[in-house]
Amino acid sequence: xxxxxxxxxxxxxxxxxxxxxxxxxxxxxxxxxxxxxxxxxxxxxxxxxxxxxxxxxxxxxxxxxxxxxxxxxxxxxxxxxxxxxxxxxxxxxxxxxxxxxxxxxxxxxxxxx
Amino acid sequence: xxxxxxxxxxxxxxxxxxxxxxxxxxxxxxxxxxxxxxxxxxxxxxxxxxxxxxxxxxxxxxxxxxxxxxxxxxxxxxxxxxxxxxxxxxxxxxxxxxxxxxxxxxxxxx
Numbered sequence: 546x547x548x549x550x551x552x553x554x555x556x557x558x559x560x561x562x563x564x565x566x567x568x569x570x571x572x573x574x575x576x577x578x579x580x581x582x583x584x585x586x587x588x589x590x591x592x593x594x595x596x597x598x599x600x601x602x603x604x605x606x607x608x609x610x611x612x613x614x615x616x617x618x619x620x621x622x623x624x625x626x627x628x629x630x631x632x633x634x635x636x637x638x639x640x641x642x643x644x645x646x647x648x649x650x651x652x653x654x655x656x657x658x
Numbered sequence: 659x660x661x662x663x664x665x666x667x668x669x670x671x672x673x674x675x676x677x678x679x680x681x682x683x684x685x686x687x688x689x690x691x692x693x694x695x696x697x698x699x700x701x702x703x704x705x706x707x708x709x710x711x712x713x714x715x716x717x718x719x720x721x722x723x724x725x726x727x728x729x730x731x732x733x734x735x736x737x738x739x740x741x742x743x744x745x746x747x748x749x750x751x752x753x754x755x756x757x758x759x760x761x762x763x764x765x766x767x768x
């Protein structure tokens with residue numbers, strides 16, 4: 546069974562640009578979660594999508610947004626990139642908001658220069 | 659606001675020793691406490707989890723101890739091996755969102 550896949554693995558952007566990160570959940574999982582892992586800060590909850598709808602968002606500015614497609618894959622968009630957005634962005638999936646079934650992907654390393 | 663505090667930040671233990679990682683939480687509504695293991699270049703993987711109605715849970719060489727009154731929980735790794743060298747995160751949850759600690763980088767030396 547394929548795990549959670551994220552693309553690209555690495556992304557380098559210039560300050561002010563937009564970044565798009567993609568996530569494919571485990572087959573059968575309908576919930577997708579996005580977390581930011583910045584150095585020394587652990588994982589910070591960004592967004593939760595389930596059945597195509599945004600269900601919850603963390604304490605991040607509106608320039609962090611995303612969507613979930615009918616096949617349950619998801620996209621995270623970060624607009625007007627700032628240097629402090631440099632981090633590892635992790636996607637996780639689970640069955641209908643089952644926190645006990647969280648499976649993480651390997652992440653996208655975003656570097657803003 | 660750091661709702662889950664994790665310590666130590668890093669830990670070096672000799673092979674066969676018992677590393678202990680501690681976490682403390684503030685929100686008494688949390689009712690699910692997982693531990694994740696992360697290797698370089700990989701996402702975190704669920705190791706073991708506990709609910710507050712249980713004081714201890716053991717899975718293989720990994721044990722969680724939970725103290726509800728003190729709002730603390732800890733991970734013990736028995737007979738530690740060099741392959742256990744990784745970053746460990748505790749987390750807590752009251753809904754679908756996980757609140758993570760800042761991580762402990764564990765190194766097991768042969």
